Amino acid sequence: MDRFNVTYRLFADTETEASDFAAAIALENTVEIPRDVVPSGYIEDVVLGKVESVETETDKTWLARISYHIDAAGAELPQLLNVMFGNASILKGVKLVEFSFNDDVRSLFPGARFGAAGLRQLIGKKSGGFVCPVIKPQGSSAEELAELCYQTALAGADIIKEDHGLSNQRNALFKDRIPLCAEAVAKANAQRKANGDSSQAIYLPNIGGHGDEVEELAFYAKEHGAQGLLLIPGLFGFDAMQRLARNDSFGLPIMAHPSFAGPFVLSEDTGYSHGCYLGDLMRLAGADISVFPNYGGRFGFSKEQCLEIVDACKSDTGIGKAILPSPGGGMSIERLPEMYDTYGDDCVYLVGGSLLRYGAKIGDAIKQMSAALNKAA
Amino acid sequence: MDRFNVTYRLFADTETEASDFAAAIALENTVEIPRDVVPSGYIEDVVLGKVESVETETDKTWLARISYHIDAAGAELPQLLNVMFGNASILKGVKLVEFSFNDDVRSLFPGARFGAAGLRQLIGKKSGGFVCPVIKPQGSSAEELAELCYQTALAGADIIKEDHGLSNQRNALFKDRIPLCAEAVAKANAQRKANGDSSQAIYLPNIGGHGDEVEELAFYAKEHGAQGLLLIPGLFGFDAMQRLARNDSFGLPIMAHPSFAGPFVLSEDTGYSHGCYLGDLMRLAGADISVFPNYGGRFGFSKEQCLEIVDACKSDTGIGKAILPSPGGGMSIERLPEMYDTYGDDCVYLVGGSLLRYGAKIGDAIKQMSAALNKAA
Numbered sequence: 001m002d003r004f005n006v007t008y009r010l011f012a013d014t015e016t017e018a019s020d021f022a023a024a025i026a027l028e029n030t031v032e033i034p035r036d037v038v039p040s041g042y043i044e045d046v047v048l049g050k051v052e053s054v055e056t057e058t059d060k061t062w063l064a065r066i067s068y069h070i071d072a073a074g075a076e077l078p079q080l081l082n083v084m085f086g087n088a089s090i091l092k093g094v095k096l097v098e099f100s101f102n103d104d105v106r107s108l109f110p111g112a113r114f115g116a117a118g119l120r121q122l123i124g125k126k127s128g129g130f131v132c133p134v135i136k137p138q139g140s141s142a143e144e145l146a147e148l149c150y151q152t153a154l155a156g157a158d159i160i161k162e163d164h165g166l167s168n169q170r171n172a173l174f175k176d177r178i179p180l181c182a183e184a185v186a187k188a189n190a191q192r193k194a195n196g197d198s199s200q201a202i203y204l205p206n207i208g209g210h211g212d213e214v215e216e217l218a219f220y221a222k223e224h225g226a227q228g229l230l231l232i233p234g235l236f237g238f239d240a241m242q243r244l245a246r247n248d249s250f251g252l253p254i255m256a257h258p259s260f261a262g263p264f265v266l267s268e269d270t271g272y273s274h275g276c277y278l279g280d281l282m283r284l285a286g287a288d289i290s291v292f293p294n295y296g297g298r299f300g301f302s303k304e305q306c307l308e309i310v311d312a313c314k315s316d317t318g319i320g321k322a323i324l325p326s327p328g329g330g331m332s333i334e335r336l337p338e339m340y341d342t343y344g345d346d347c348v349y350l351v352g353g354s355l356l357r358y359g360a361k362i363g364d365a366i367k368q369m370s371a372a373l374n375k376a377a
Numbered sequence: 378m379d380r381f382n383v384t385y386r387l388f389a390d391t392e393t394e395a396s397d398f399a400a401a402i403a404l405e406n407t408v409e410i411p412r413d414v415v416p417s418g419y420i421e422d423v424v425l426g427k428v429e430s431v432e433t434e435t436d437k438t439w440l441a442r443i444s445y446h447i448d449a450a451g452a453e454l455p456q457l458l459n460v461m462f463g464n465a466s467i468l469k470g471v472k473l474v475e476f477s478f479n480d481d482v483r484s485l486f487p488g489a490r491f492g493a494a495g496l497r498q499l500i501g502k503k504s505g506g507f508v509c510p511v512i513k514p515q516g517s518s519a520e521e522l523a524e525l526c527y528q529t530a531l532a533g534a535d536i537i538k539e540d541h542g543l544s545n546q547r548n549a550l551f552k553d554r555i556p557l558c559a560e561a562v563a564k565a566n567a568q569r570k571a572n573g574d575s576s577q578a579i580y581l582p583n584i585g586g587h588g589d590e591v592e593e594l595a596f597y598a599k600e601h602g603a604q605g606l607l608l609i610p611g612l613f614g615f616d617a618m619q620r621l622a623r624n625d626s627f628g629l630p631i632m633a634h635p636s637f638a639g640p641f642v643l644s645e646d647t648g649y650s651h652g653c654y655l656g657d658l659m660r661l662a663g664a665d666i667s668v669f670p671n672y673g674g675r676f677g678f679s680k681e682q683c684l685e686i687v688d689a690c691k692s693d694t695g696i697g698k699a700i701l702p703s704p705g706g707g708m709s710i711e712r713l714p715e716m717y718d719t720y721g722d723d724c725v726y727l728v729g730g731s732l733l734r735y736g737a738k739i740g741d742a743i744k745q746m747s748a749a750l751n752k753a754a
Contacts, residue, residue, distance in 0.1 A: 353410030
């Protein structure tokens with residue numbers, strides 16, 4: 001019988017305690033009844049989580065591998081997440097640190113539509129890191145935001161990402177903003193093309209509205225010229241992203257933003273490892289790009305944690321295509337050479353607020369970014 | 378200018394550090410650009426978060442109150458959550474511990490449709506704690522689950538809650554299970570009525586399916602006899618719950634389950650206080666009942682944390698109507714008298730897996746529960 005595996009780091013004092021803990025998690029995430037009343041046969045043999053191994057990691061942590069059958073999840077992502085780390089996420093001293101998916105999961109959730117290679121092709125950029133200005137701040141008018149889109153796209157930006165805080169506020173309503181910004185990017189792309197540039201900027205607006213409007217808003221954005229989307233799975237649910245990624249009529253790339261979800265990774269002994277949450281889960285849910293806070297910025301991620309995310313985004317063992325990591329969070333142009341040494345070509349380099357310092361010369365800043373992110377430059 | 382307030386516990390070494398931290402959060406959750414480039418006028422005066430006070434709490438923690446204007450959020454819940462604790466949730470050493478909403482928020486998000494009083498009226502139970510068996514385990518057939526519904530409803534259960542792990546698995550697909558279970562509860566209610574019982578059991582199936590099917594599945598459940606729903610906001614998003622709560626055509630009570638969301642409350646220095654997440658946020662998003670793990674069960678919540686949740690569910694200062702707390706997580710009938718002393722009448726008492734020990738005598742177990750949860754008994 002084919003099962004998929006999830007590995008948890010358990011905090012426990014003894015091996016017996018760790019084994020009991022692992023058995024409790026296997027129950028908790030599936031049948032959620034005492035072990036002695038689990039019905040024999042199908043429920044015990046197939047539905048119940050099964051502890052495959054419990055190994056010592058440090059003097060206070062163990063790694064427990066638990067296998068699950070797809071029958072416990074069914075065909076939808078919310079219940080798959082519920083099985084992998086539902087009720088057990090409320091237990092103290094357990095952190096999910098590794099996924100090992102089988103064909104059951106991979107066939108239901110094939111991952112990113114574009115991935116790293118597909119995005120490079122879509123943008124038409126043969127080499128170099130992706131230059132990604134962030135359009136902001138909230139409170140600006142749609143016209144002001146569109147002007148930033150135009151200036152940055154014209155100067156050679158690859159991806160024009162909206163700030164994740166641009167939602168549906170009255171000063172720049174989603175449906176007012178998208179057509180203006182998309183038109184601005186299209187105008188810049190036309191000028192670039194006329195100047196012999198074979199690459200284009202793609203504009204990714206942030207989904208802003210109600211949770212049950214995501215699909216409608218995504219199609220509105222597409223119909224009005226957006227070439228992809230930014231979405232916050234912590235607020236809208238991972239399945240909202242996954243459903244868009246699988247929607248052939250939509251068919252555009254999706255960038256995932258980690259807002260609201262900090263608690264899933266910040267603690268040593270609860271939640272997910274950085275790689276599992278910001279890499280593996282994002283691929284499972286169909287993201288093409290995963291945004292995360294770079295080390296040395298406003299947030300406290302270490303370089304090691306960032307590289308773990310990158311590995312998970314690119315690993316051959318992950319779901320579907322390799323995707324693009326996207327470090328940001330208080331980055332400046334001055335830091336790009338160092339970042340480029342760390343992350344290389346297949347990476348989306350976010351620079352946001354600090355670009356605003358350049359005022360009318362924001363195009364020069366984009367050109368500096370491009371120069372810093374290209375080995376040939 | 379009217380603003381709503383959010384209070385954060387900050388971990389910092391000095392008052393200056395705490396003040397700087399608070400100012401950084403006010404930026405992070407709204408404009409997300411450096412302070413010196415925040416445009417003057419509307420964006421600085423209205424959109425930007427404003428530090429109202431920073432007070433010493435302990436020798437290493439401060440309480441910072443930050444006010445926000447509804448213009449930063451707009452009219453939808455995802456962006457309101459994004460403003461209250463979006464990017465700042467990824468910063469280390471900040472925990473959201475108090476909400477103080479204003480009329481802007483209250484008029485957009487009026488809270489629970491039924492609340493504690495409305496549910497008591499709907500069920501027709503004049504006094505006593507609410508008896509709530511949990512129908513499980515996953516892997517059972519729809520017929521087996523329906524039989525448990527019938528037996529527990531007939532014996533006097535008030536709320537028949539499905540296990541949060543019953544989703545849309547092939548052994549009991551959502552659309553197969555709901556009509557059978559609802560019919561079983563209706564049959565039991567008819568027999569209770571014929572026996573002179575003026576109260577009825579309500580059946581709350583768990584929403585199982587894709588995130589973009591929540592509304593469709595909710596209406597399917599209603600049309601096929603369910604009297605309410607269980608929903609996991611951690612998986613489907615708080616706004617999925619809020620939209621259903623505000624949908625007049627749906628108009629049924631909603632029970633919220635904390636699965637997947639453990640990391641939001643488990644850590645000392647990240648996420649939310651127990652009361653804010655499992656009380657205040659649930660009310661904001663329209664839940665009528667909030668499930669949480671009781672102290673002394675399989676989970677590690679303290680009695681103090683549980684009482685904080687109860688306070689948040691019932692407080693006059695919360696959003697809308699007072700709602701029902703619902704402690705569970707490994708509770709047995711033996712513990713009910715002690716729980717009843719703690720939680721009293723306005724509480725939904727969950728007993729799940731341990732009921733299965735009673736086998737064919739599960740009805741007797743329900744009668745014991747009823748007896749334990751009624752002062753007059």
